[in-house]
Amino acid sequence: xxxxxxxxxxxxxxxxxxxxxxxxxxxxxxxxxxxxxxxxxxxxxxxxxxxxxxxxxxxxxxxxxxxxxxxxxxxxxxxxxxxxxxxxxxxxxxxxxxxxxxxxxxxxxxxxxxxxxxxxxxxxxxxxxxxxxxxxxxxxxxxxxxx
Numbered sequence: 001x002x003x004x005x006x007x008x009x010x011x012x013x014x015x016x017x018x019x020x021x022x023x024x025x026x027x028x029x030x031x032x033x034x035x036x037x038x039x040x041x042x043x044x045x046x047x048x049x050x051x052x053x054x055x056x057x058x059x060x061x062x063x064x065x066x067x068x069x070x071x072x073x074x075x076x077x078x079x080x081x082x083x084x085x086x087x088x089x090x091x092x093x094x095x096x097x098x099x100x101x102x103x104x105x106x107x108x109x110x111x112x113x114x115x116x117x118x119x120x121x122x123x124x125x126x127x128x129x130x131x132x133x134x135x136x137x138x139x140x141x142x143x144x145x146x147x
Contacts (some may be wrong), residue, residue, distance in 0.1 A: 009107040010050030010128060014040055015090045016065075016114050017081040018058035031117065037061060040114045041068050046121035049128040050110060055090055057081035087111055108132075 016037055031039060037054070044052050045068075054065035055074040062073045074097065080090045091109060098105055108131060110124060119142070127140045 008050055009132075010110060011106040011108070012044045012047070012050045012052045012110045012112050012124070013091055013094065014044065014052065014054045014065075014112050014114060015076075015087055016054055016056045016058070016061050017076070017085075018056065018061060035064060036114045036117045037064055038068065039117045040112055040119075041065065041071055043119060043121045044110075044112055044124065045070060047124040047128070049125055050106070050108070053094065055094060087113070 014037070030036075034042070041052060041054070051072060052070065053072045053074055054062065055076045056062050056065075057076045057078055057080075062075065065071050065073050074094050076090055077093060079085070080093050091111070095105060108128070110128060112119065112124065123142055127142060131137055131140050
C-alpha cells in the first residue's frame with residue numbers, strides 16, 4: 001500500500017479492477033500510445049483538485065500507476081474486485097482502511113472511472129468547485145448526451 005499521509009479535502013479515486021470479461025486488460029489498452037489508466041491519471045492531475053488514489057486488485061495495474069509521479073495506490077481485496085462489486089463498496093473499503101490506520105478521511109471523494117477516458121479535467125474541476133461552494137449539495141454526477 002503506498003498512501004501518503006498528506007491529504008487535502010478531496011481524493012480523486014480511480015477504481016481499476018483486472019479481469020474484464022469482454023476486452024482483455026481493458027484498462028491498460030492504449031489510445032495514442034497511452035493506456036486508459038494513464039490518460040485518466042493525467043486528466044485527474046491536470047484538474048489539480050486533490051490527491052489521486054488508484055485502487056486495484058492487480059499488481060500490473062498498480063505498478064503502471066506507480067510509474068506516474070504523485071499517484072497513491074490502494075490494493076483492493078478480491079471480494080471488492082469482482083464484476084458484481086460496486087464502486088461504492090470499493091470506496092468504503094478504502095475509507096475503512098484509512099480509519100483503521102488513523103489516517104485523515106477526505107471531506108470529498110471524486111470518482112473517476114478509467115472506462116470514461118474522455119472526461120475532461122475542466123469538468124472535474126467545475127464539479128468540485130460547485131460542490132465546495134454549495135453547502136446544500138452532497139453529490140454531483142456528470143452526464144453527457146450520447147451522439
